[in-house]
Amino acid sequence: MKNTSLRLSKPQEKLLFFVAGLWVVVQAVVISDLTVSLLSLAFIVISGVLLFNSRSLLDPRVLFTSFFALYSTWYPLRVIFSPSLILPVDHGDLAVSVNHSLVGVFSYLVVCNLLISKGDEFFSCASYESRRKSFLSENIIALIFGSIVLIMITLLYSSGASSKQELVSEAKGINSYTVFAFLIVINYFIFRVVRSENFFRGDLPVFLIFLVSFFYMILAGERDIVFRVILIVLVIQTDKRRNASFWFVFLLCVAAAFIAPLSQVFKAVLISGGFDIAVIYNGLGFLFNNEFISASRNVYSVIYFGVEHSFGYLYTDVLRAFIPSIFFDSSLMSTGKWFDDVYRPENGFSGTSGWGFGYVAQGYLLGSYFGVIVVLSIVATVNSWLFILRGKSIYWFVFYVLALLTSIYCIRADVANLFSQTFKVGGLSVIMFYLFHVLLNKRNCS
Numbered sequence: 484m485k486n487t488s489l490r491l492s493k494p495q496e497k498l499l500f501f502v503a504g505l506w507v508v509v510q511a512v513v514i515s516d517l518t519v520s521l522l523s524l525a526f527i528v529i530s531g532v533l534l535f536n537s538r539s540l541l542d543p544r545v546l547f548t549s550f551f552a553l554y555s556t557w558y559p560l561r562v563i564f565s566p567s568l569i570l571p572v573d574h575g576d577l578a579v580s581v582n583h584s585l586v587g588v589f590s591y592l593v594v595c596n597l598l599i600s601k602g603d604e605f606f607s608c609a610s611y612e613s614r615r616k617s618f619l620s621e622n623i624i625a626l627i628f629g630s631i632v633l634i635m636i637t638l639l640y641s642s643g644a645s646s647k648q649e650l651v652s653e654a655k656g657i658n659s660y661t662v663f664a665f666l667i668v669i670n671y672f673i674f675r676v677v678r679s680e681n682f683f684r685g686d687l688p689v690f691l692i693f694l695v696s697f698f699y700m701i702l703a704g705e706r707d708i709v710f711r712v713i714l715i716v717l718v719i720q721t722d723k724r725r726n727a728s729f730w731f732v733f734l735l736c737v738a739a740a741f742i743a744p745l746s747q748v749f750k751a752v753l754i755s756g757g758f759d760i761a762v763i764y765n766g767l768g769f770l771f772n773n774e775f776i777s778a779s780r781n782v783y784s785v786i787y788f789g790v791e792h793s794f795g796y797l798y799t800d801v802l803r804a805f806i807p808s809i810f811f812d813s814s815l816m817s818t819g820k821w822f823d824d825v826y827r828p829e830n831g832f833s834g835t836s837g838w839g840f841g842y843v844a845q846g847y848l849l850g851s852y853f854g855v856i857v858v859l860s861i862v863a864t865v866n867s868w869l870f871i872l873r874g875k876s877i878y879w880f881v882f883y884v885l886a887l888l889t890s891i892y893c894i895r896a897d898v899a900n901l902f903s904q905t906f907k908v909g910g911l912s913v914i915m916f917y918l919f920h921v922l923l924n925k926r927n928c929s
Contacts, residue, residue, distance in 0.1 A: 743774060
């Protein structure tokens, strides 16, 4: 007997998502109620993960949108559950800010669906597995930049700073060099994890890189490196095993929501001399007072205080991303820097640390909902294009992993950071590994 069960094809699923999603987005924007907006954003993200999850966290429609949902809802949830805030509260503007994030994530998923075909989903990095986990050229680069990391960490430890703020102000150059060198070492980390059939079995370099990244967090308070290392392991292993179900993704987001504030206890503990355990006893404020509030708080602030819309913000960010800053006048700054140095002081909510910015906030600066569609479509195009190319070689694969994690990190930054870290740092570092490998091979053959 013929199987008559209803099963939609991929194009049909994409069409259904577009039609139903568009209806949900329009209704949320028209109603403009905070609860409706939050539920609508959750519906779009959950629908995207359920429909387009190829059981790999590497799919740009899975991990990115899940973290985007956290960044887009955490400040509104803090207003609801733990209203100890710097900014004045206007629930109408808060609903509008969530609606901009809703339009952004919907646009992102639609563009990804237009560019990614069913065949692009099936490739697995398991095809890159090899008994040889790294080549001589890669070992040399890792040794050079790993040594730089250790030297810089030693200098940071002996700087005499007693807090992360002091470290940033007194040893900013050293800290920047450490982060840059660490990002090169992370390339090497990805190569080894990808090639390894089971890296848990005594891969000393992988273990050492994780150990040093954790040490760097408790020394300098920089959690981004250790979180990238953990996410790299997760995305590669789920891509090989195809075990990233919806519930796996859900539990990962729940874990991230708790680990982010909990990790603040360990920030810069080696130089401060103690654990900041006071944050744990702050009730729900503990859960909702971390970097996940940054992006949604920033877009709310520009909506609440107002701003003149201009696509010049995007033009400036693209220039700064690809052209060295020495060629620019100091007044030409990225949108993130403009927000911290100009906008916040002008509106009376400046502080001792930067707030980042965000894709949605930048889109709002360009032109409200239309600007958000433009910015998130750019992010979706970059992620989808590199996702499609990841099967061409292990170098393209490493480049894509770096780009995906960078796009997630920049949810609370801006397009300048996205392009700069993706192409200038990530792209050039992968090219360096490739060219050095080719040159060393030619020399050995001659």
